Amino acid sequence: MQAVPASTYSKTPTSSGNSTLPTPPRCYLSVDPITNSPRQSYAIAPDSGSFAPGTRLINWVWYYNLPDPSTALTDVLTDTAGRTHSNTVTSGLVRPDVWRKHLATTLPAMSAPFAALLSIAQQPFVTKVNDALSDKAAFHDGKVVLVGDALAAFRPHLAVATEQAARHCLGLARVWEGETTVEQWAREVTGYGKKMWLASRLLGVFGLGGWGALLKALYVYIAFVLKLKLGKGPKGY
Numbered sequence: 001m002q003a004v005p006a007s008t009y010s011k012t013p014t015s016s017g018n019s020t021l022p023t024p025p026r027c028y029l030s031v032d033p034i035t036n037s038p039r040q041s042y043a044i045a046p047d048s049g050s051f052a053p054g055t056r057l058i059n060w061v062w063y064y065n066l067p068d069p070s071t072a073l074t075d076v077l078t079d080t081a082g083r084t085h086s087n088t089v090t091s092g093l094v095r096p097d098v099w100r101k102h103l104a105t106t107l108p109a110m111s112a113p114f115a116a117l118l119s120i121a122q123q124p125f126v127t128k129v130n131d132a133l134s135d136k137a138a139f140h141d142g143k144v145v146l147v148g149d150a151l152a153a154f155r156p157h158l159a160v161a162t163e164q165a166a167r168h169c170l171g172l173a174r175v176w177e178g179e180t181t182v183e184q185w186a187r188e189v190t191g192y193g194k195k196m197w198l199a200s201r202l203l204g205v206f207g208l209g210g211w212g213a214l215l216k217a218l219y220v221y222i223a224f225v226l227k228l229k230l231g232k233g234p235k236g237y
């Protein structure tokens, strides 16, 4: 999904796809404590942009861990033409045999609504979950800045990445209008970026990791939030 430093999470592919249903639920989250394989779904507009009931699509995301390296991971990332990708197999190129095998082993233990959704999905795509973080947002006396994913690319669980990109641009407008300084802006966005980066890791570990990893991620998150409150966050420039 994004350029990333190595992380345990890079072992985590997600499958994603669309299924058409007449009355899609607004948002549905299912965390399976036995397989550590959370699923999430929500209604989206199709290409026409219509939100009319009966025309909307259900977008779903399904997270699961695979060891890296492993034959299972290589299989998932190898497309129908035999090319092995490092991160993403796009829609239409996921091997039907791999998808069918994955469904066959997981659907019987899955909650009924999700099993129905996944079994009718056409052309899913698969991507590894990655993240990245810079502790500096402004360079060369503020003449070069990082915004959006270039500054902090989050794991997708919080769905705040686009909001972050917009926030950066709105903040820069205030800089260009002289309401704040680029240094102030850089300090704010790097603090916020690291907080959300840690929060999205925390939520991911909640769904996919064990208790030890969860407690560690929680501790790291709380410690950073306290540091921010004490004004000891990253300088950002």
Ligand SMILES: Cc1cc2nc3c(=O)[nH]c(=O)nc-3n(C[C@H](O)[C@H](O)[C@H](O)COP(=O)(O)OP(=O)(O)OC[C@H]3O[C@@H](n4cnc5c(N)ncnc54)[C@H](O)[C@@H]3O)c2cc1C
Residues within 6 Å of the ligand: 001, 147, 148, 149, 150, 156, 159, 160, 161, 162, 163, 165
């Ligand atoms: C599958 C998927 C699902 C997502 N779902 C959500 C979601 O539900 N909610 C959410 O908030 N976020 C979501 N995101 C994340 C969101 O899309 C990004 O956080 C957001 O697009 C970041 O905006 P950006 O402007 O920083 O980067 P981008 O949108 O990636 O824009 C960067 C642009 O730079 C261009 N570019 C790259 N290199 C060059 C170059 N050398 N020269 C010129 N141009 C270049 C690219 O073509 C691109 O247009 C999702 C991302 C993916 C991949």
